[in-house]
Amino acid sequence: MNLKRYFALSLVSAGLLAAHPALPPTPAPDVNAIKTQALKDIEGKYDDYRKVAQQIWGFAEVGYKETKSSALLQKTLRENGFSVQAGVADIPTAFVATYGSGKPVIAILAEYDALPGLSQQAAAEKKAVPGLDAGHGCGHNLFGTASVAAGIELKKLIKEGKFKGTVKVFGCPAEEGGSGKVYLVRAGLFQGVDAAVHWHPSN
Numbered sequence: 001m002n003l004k005r006y007f008a009l010s011l012v013s014a015g016l017l018a019a020h021p022a023l024p025p026t027p028a029p030d031v032n033a034i035k036t037q038a039l040k041d042i043e044g045k046y047d048d049y050r051k052v053a054q055q056i057w058g059f060a061e062v063g064y065k066e067t068k069s070s071a072l073l074q075k076t077l078r079e080n081g082f083s084v085q086a087g088v089a090d091i092p093t094a095f096v097a098t099y100g101s102g103k104p105v106i107a108i109l110a111e112y113d114a115l116p117g118l119s120q121q122a123a124a125e126k127k128a129v130p131g132l133d134a135g136h137g138c139g140h141n142l143f144g145t146a147s148v149a150a151g152i153e154l155k156k157l158i159k160e161g162k163f164k165g166t167v168k169v170f171g172c173p174a175e176e177g178g179s180g181k182v183y184l185v186r187a188g189l190f191q192g193v194d195a196a197v198h199w200h201p202s203n
Contacts, residue, residue, distance in 0.1 A: 034162055038153045049149050052076060056141035057122065060114040060134040063174030066093045069112040069141075070171055073148050077169060080152045081159070089187035094180065095171035096189060099155040104194040105166045108151045111175045112144035138176065139201030150197070168193070 042049075052072060059068045070093040074084045082097040118135030119128040129135070151169035158167065170189070174180035184190065 034157065038157065041156070042149055042153055045149070049145050052148070053141045053145040054122075056112055056144060057136050060119070060129075060132055060136060061112075062116050062134050063113040063176055063178035063180065064091065064093060066112050066114075066173050069093075069144065070095060070173065073110060073112060073144055073169075073171060076148055077151065081155055082151070082169070088189055089183045091173055091180065091183060093171070093173040094184060097151065097169040097171070098166065099151075100158045100164075100166040103165055105168060105192055106154065107168045107170055107190065107193045107196040108147045108154075109170050109172050109181070109196060109198045110144040110147035110151075111140045111172050113140055113174055113176055113178070113180075115176050140175070142201045143199070144171075146199070147197075170196075 055072055056069045059066070059072075061067065061069050070086075074086060074095050074097065077097040078084050082099045084095055084097045086092075086095045088094045088096050114134040115137045116134050118137040119132045120135040120137070121127045121129055148169055151167050154163070154167040157163045158165065170181075170184065172181050172184065190196070
């Protein structure tokens with residue numbers, strides 16, 4: 001899998017939404033130049049994000065038990081200037097990280113849960129990890145990491161004055177059969193959000 005490409009796709013989608021035509025800064029930004037620089041910035045942090053994704057791969061925590069995975073993503077966001085509200089919707093592994101103020105409010109969704117029974121070493125052939133039952137069969141180790149990377153880059157653009165608005169990274173546990181986002185919605189956490197960016201790894 002090309003991790004850099006996943007980061008880029010996530011960021012480009014979020015960047016396009018952040019450049020909401022109803023609320024352009026003055027003067028209007030050169031969106032193509034901003035995207036090019038943003039992608040270059042993410043490429044420059046590739047090794048850091050790769051380490052995060054690999055750690056989450058190794059944690060391989062199933063839904064609602066993603067303690068280490070959630071904590072790592074929260075730590076990464078805090079270190080990059082986000083305020084983080086942990087344990088939202090009465091779910092210990094859910095969080096909302098926020099930067100900026102005003103409209104538009106762009107939500108980027110991050111998932112990080114693994115699946116039971118899919119223990120697998122990072123190898124081309126089937127080979128379970130001794131003592132570990134779960135595994136990231138759906139690439140959520142990439143999903144959560146790239147969503148955080150996109151959020152951090154949008155935060156930088158807001159801080160530099162290239163966009164106005166708020167970016168929120170939603171830590172969404174238990175996507176695989178646990179309906180984690182349903183509880184976040186029921187708790188009213190998406191009220192006021194103008195657009196939500198959601199993506200998924202593929203081959």
